[in-house]
Each structure stands twice: as structure tokens, then as C-alpha cells.
Amino acid sequence: MYMTQGLHRSLQSDPQGIATIFKDRVRTYEEHVDRIARFAGALQGLGVQAGDRVGILSMNSDRYAEYLLAVPWAGAAVNPVNIRWSPAEVAYSMTDSGTRVLLIDDAFLPMAPLLLEKAPVLTTLIHCGDGPTPEGMLSYETLVAENEPVVDAYRSGDDLAGVYYTGGTTGFPKGVMLSHTNFVSSSLGTVATGQLLKAGSRLLHAAPMFHLADLAAWCGLTIMGGTHIMVPYFEPTSVFKAMEEHKPTDVLLVPTMIQILVDHPDSNNYDLSSMERMLYGGSVISEGVLNRTKARFPGLRLTQAYGQTEASPVITLLLPDDHEGDRMRSGGRAAPHCQVAILDLDGKEAATGEVGEICAKGAHVMQGYWNNPEATAEALRGGWLHTGDLGYMDADGFVFVVDRLKDMIVTGSENVYSAEVENALSKHPAVASSAVIGVPDEKYGERVHAVIVLAAGQNPTAEELQAHCREHIAGYKVPRSFEFPEALPMSGAGKILKRDLRDSYAAAQN
The missing domain is CATH 3.40.50.980 (Rossmann fold)
Incomplete structure (x- = not known):
């Protein structure tokens, strides 16, 4: 396998086809x-x-x-x-x-x-x-x-194709070494579902091209043969204009970008009818945003990809027909190129429905971290890539991501997964976006703390938000304190930087 393979094929079969716009x-x-x-x-x-x-x-x-x-x-x-x-x-x-x-x-x-x-x-x-x-x-x-x-x-093969530095959301960046086989196997497995990037697709690059999620989509389309449409960076109006003018069929976005588009006041002023498929990932999407997306794009085929840089990056896929009921909260099932297991602290496979660490293996798993054998050994142990994410698998193989290991909140000896609380908050009309973190608490060790960006014109009380949450989650999971900033700190890939929120909270207490 080699990165340039699809390029040679397109040159041979469609030399006058449009490659880039x-x-x-x-x-x-x-x-x-x-x-x-x-x-x-x-x-x-x-x-x-x-x-x-x-x-x-x-x-x-x-x-x-x-x-x-x-x-x-x-x-x-x-x-x-x-x-x-x-x-x-x-x-x-x-x-x-x-x-x-x-x-x-x-x-x-x-x-x-x-x-x-x-x-x-x-x-x-x-x-x-x-x-x-x-x-x-x-x-x-x-x-x-x-x-x-x-x-x-x-x-080709095991030759080094790229060094991708992690976003640093949980620590200082590490260089992930990825081979040609890593890249191509992940992209081929994703395309093999038949739900994404068909031959002749027109892919809009609105997510940053430095990020491996966009690289995976780019690689998939390069393999299949099609047109790459680029906008310099994500900005709602430029994305709408590109969709209307260049008629892309596919786009990859992260949930924060999707939310901005579907909630934008000018969304209905553009012809977005060319869009057939949307791949999303990078972080968990709330049910509220997902439902609004389906309402704004009724014919759109939505696929969620869960993964990480170390997996080139796809691990699981939630395909369009699975976007219903409780499965909408999952990351989908193992992608065709990947084997997934939920392992406990002893490295044994967890029982169905039991929370453990999400682990993966396959030809898409990284070669290791650049100049960091200790971190490589920690991530690649027992024949598995240990993702650092907590989740569980149901009887049908759907993987539900509940939190990062480092983001799990332990309050009064109870484990609280921030994604579950954020999902409950997302269903309140006053909440535009949120991030939930654990902060020090004398009584409980940690308490659930919600950082919320409010929707325009909304000003709910903490008591109102707590009452809303109690309708969806257990009482011990309900946030005990709140912040209401104008924006949440984001990485270049559109991920919320919870480490920055914890640091900011700690600094405010001193």
C-alpha cells in the first residue's frame, strides 16, 4: 500500500477530471x-x-x-x-x-x-x-x-509516511509515527462501508487539513478518485458559499462546526442541496445538535467516525442507518479494518455493558511515538492500542464512549462521565455548548462543574439548569456549580480543551 496509489489511477483513468478547486x-x-x-x-x-x-x-x-x-x-x-x-x-x-x-x-x-x-x-x-x-x-x-x-x-508499506503531533488536549504533544499501510488501510476500511466517498465524489475541506481526520477523508477520496474543494478555514458564510457554488457531495466536520452551521441565521439562505453525505467526529456530538442537523439536512446521510491519531484515525463508524434510538449516542461498531475490545484494568475483556478502556488493533495502528519508547510501550501493550477513552460495548457490538480516562469525575466515590452530563445539558434550549469538568470539593473530593456558553438572549438560573438535568440523569451527576463564558477554549481541530478549563478554574481560586 502506498499514499500515491490513487493518484496514479486517476491520472490514468481520468486525466482531465477536476482534482482540486x-x-x-x-x-x-x-x-x-x-x-x-x-x-x-x-x-x-x-x-x-x-x-x-x-x-x-x-x-x-x-x-x-x-x-x-x-x-x-x-x-x-x-x-x-x-x-x-x-x-x-x-x-x-x-x-x-x-x-x-x-x-x-x-x-x-x-x-x-x-x-x-x-x-x-x-x-x-x-x-x-x-x-x-x-x-x-x-x-x-x-x-x-x-x-x-x-x-x-x-x-510504501511500513515506510514512514507522516509524523502527526497529537493536539495536546491531555498533555504535551507527542509525534505519532504513521506508515503508508496505516493511512491507506484506515481509509480503505472506511470507504469499504459503501457509505462514504464514492467514485466521483466532491469533498469539501472545511475542517483544518493539518488534522488527521481531514487527512483520512482526503486519503479516501484520493483512493476513489474525485474532486477536492478547499476553503482556507472554517467560517460559516464561506462554507455556505462553497457548498452553493461548487456543489460538494461530501464534507467532514467536527460537532462544534456542525452546530455553528445548523444554528446560523443565514443557513436557509443558501442552496445546500448538493450535499449527500456528512462524516463527523473529533469529539462527541450531543443529541440536540444531531437532531437539529437531521432537521436542517433531511436527506443527508450522516456517519460518525470515532478514533484517534494513533489509529490513523478511524476505529468505529456509526453508519447512516444506525442514527436512530439509543444507537445515536454510540460511536458505532468496529470499522471494517479494525478490531475493538473493551478491556478492564487487568487487560481482560469487560462484560457486555461494563465500562472499560476502548482498545483497538489492526493494520491502521501507529508504529509508535517519535523518540518516545516509554509512551509507545504504554499505548501499545498486550497487542492492543490503548486509546485512553472509557466506554462500553452493547450486545450488538456498538461502542458507547463515556469519557476520557483523565476527564472522568469521581465525586463522593461515584464515577461521573462528563459526556453524559454534557448530553443532558445540550437538550436545554438555553445551552449553545457546554463542557463539564471535575473541580476540587472539600466534601465530595470532586464536584461536577459545568462551563456553559448560552444561546443568544438566554439567561437561565443555575437552579433551572439543575432541574432540567435531573430529568435526564441521576442526581449525583447534576452539576453543582456553573460558569458562563462567552466561548470555550478550542484546539485547532475543534476539540474543547478541558485542561485549559481546569487550569483557568484553579487560577481563579488562587
Whole structure:
């Protein structure tokens, strides 16, 4: 298996088919492959060798799509950088992975001097934006124009394809080493369901392309052959316009993005009828948001993917026909390429309905963490990838994710799973979004604390919210305290940063 396989197939079978659309740039597969082969030649000319890491710090674009294939074409491995990171975090990932070449677009040019200062390993910056190329950097377009195309290196199998740094929601980022087999097997397994990314699909990239969830969708469509449509970043109006103008059939979003779209006041002003399938994941979606999505897109086929970077990333899939009843609260069943088990603390399989750690195995599981054998041994023990997520499996194999191990709240000796409380809160009309954390409590050890962003014009009391929760969950799970900020801290992938909420709460008490 190799990342560029689908590209060769599309060039052979549909060279004049549209490969990418970005702003006013539309490129065929013939043009797409030529540019990829030329940029690969440029990388080799810059001294990039087999297995080297090449980074990118950029918003979504057609050049990003070219980078994802040109780097393996040149024999190297991709290292997409989280666009929400500070210069220190970016520099750490460059230094840790030994990345010498970094592509950078206009949005991040002000960061360049700090990166060069903090990460001496960086020797070459390639400007991949649309503005003028700064002094001291190389122009992406000039490199493409002035280099001859080279033959695909055909790196494959267990060869390193990418180093993806975790989002850092539960600690300092770790570099996840993923092979060509890891990437392709996960994408093939997802496509094998027959519910996503059919041949000729038009995929809208509104989620950040640095994130592995979007990479999985990108890889699946590249395998099947279709059109990649990019918007620079998620912004409701630009997404609506892209849907109306370019007629995508598929999109991948995280739940926070879906909520923003379906609740946007202009949602009904655009023709979104081309949309056939929506893949969502990255975090748990509440029933309230899910029901509003189904109402706004009545013909849309919804699929939820549960997974993590270490699994390339798909572990389970909740397919369209399973979006009903209690199954809507689950993450679905094991994807075709994956084996799933719920294991207890002793590494034994838990009984049906019993909460334990969600574990996975298959050809999609990572090779390990870059330069971190201890963390690798901890995650890959007993022949399983230990996800760090708590969940249970029902008699039909549906996996219900209840919490991160580190997010579980123990109050008065009772375990409370934050996702369950957040789901109850989501059903209140005044709650736009929420995050539930455990905070210190003298009497109970920890208490359930809800951080809530209110819907416009709403101002419920704590007592009203508590009464609402008691209608859906047990009394000991009901939040005992509340905060009402204007927004929740988010990672670049759209995940709520509960660690930041806990730190903020602790700082406020001192």
C-alpha cells in the first residue's frame, strides 16, 4: 500500500477530471500530478532524502493537497503543523522531529523569525501563500515552475509516511509515527462501508487539513478518485458559499462546526442541496445538535467516525442507518479494518455493558511515538492500542464512549462521565455548548462543574439548569456549580480543551 496509489489511477483513468478547486484555481488530475512531481523534484534538489520529515504550517489550500502527495512522491514523510499552536510549540515539533524544511503560508509569516530562532534545525522555509515571497524564503510556485518532474519514489508499506503531533488536549504533544499501510488501510476500511466517498465524489475541506481526520477523508477520496474543494478555514458564510457554488457531495466536520452551521441565521439562505453525505467526529456530538442537523439536512446521510491519531484515525463508524434510538449516542461498531475490545484494568475483556478502556488493533495502528519508547510501550501493550477513552460495548457490538480516562469525575466515590452530563445539558434550549469538568470539593473530593456558553438572549438560573438535568440523569451527576463564558477554549481541530478549563478554574481560586 502506498499514499500515491490513487493518484496514479486517476491520472490514468481520468486525466482531465477536476482534482482540486481553491478560490478561482481549478486544476485537472493531469495538472495536479505534474505539479506534484515537480515539487517533489524541488524537495529532492533541496537535499530532502528518504524518510526525512517535511513540515507545513498553512491554512487549507490546493497547495496543501499537493504537499500531501509531493512529499511521499519525493520519498519523505509529511509533518503537518497545528495552526493553533504558539511559536514555541511549533518549534518544539520541528526540533523533536528533526524537520529541516517547512512550508509556510501568508497567515503565519509573522511567526517565521521566532521559528528560525527557536528551532535551529530549520534550514529552509518555503513560502506557499499567494502574496509576495519574503526575503530569505523560497517561492513554492517558483520551485514548481523551475524544477523538472521526478519519478515517484513509491515509498510504501511500513515506510514512514507522516509524523502527526497529537493536539495536546491531555498533555504535551507527542509525534505519532504513521506508515503508508496505516493511512491507506484506515481509509480503505472506511470507504469499504459503501457509505462514504464514492467514485466521483466532491469533498469539501472545511475542517483544518493539518488534522488527521481531514487527512483520512482526503486519503479516501484520493483512493476513489474525485474532486477536492478547499476553503482556507472554517467560517460559516464561506462554507455556505462553497457548498452553493461548487456543489460538494461530501464534507467532514467536527460537532462544534456542525452546530455553528445548523444554528446560523443565514443557513436557509443558501442552496445546500448538493450535499449527500456528512462524516463527523473529533469529539462527541450531543443529541440536540444531531437532531437539529437531521432537521436542517433531511436527506443527508450522516456517519460518525470515532478514533484517534494513533489509529490513523478511524476505529468505529456509526453508519447512516444506525442514527436512530439509543444507537445515536454510540460511536458505532468496529470499522471494517479494525478490531475493538473493551478491556478492564487487568487487560481482560469487560462484560457486555461494563465500562472499560476502548482498545483497538489492526493494520491502521501507529508504529509508535517519535523518540518516545516509554509512551509507545504504554499505548501499545498486550497487542492492543490503548486509546485512553472509557466506554462500553452493547450486545450488538456498538461502542458507547463515556469519557476520557483523565476527564472522568469521581465525586463522593461515584464515577461521573462528563459526556453524559454534557448530553443532558445540550437538550436545554438555553445551552449553545457546554463542557463539564471535575473541580476540587472539600466534601465530595470532586464536584461536577459545568462551563456553559448560552444561546443568544438566554439567561437561565443555575437552579433551572439543575432541574432540567435531573430529568435526564441521576442526581449525583447534576452539576453543582456553573460558569458562563462567552466561548470555550478550542484546539485547532475543534476539540474543547478541558485542561485549559481546569487550569483557568484553579487560577481563579488562587
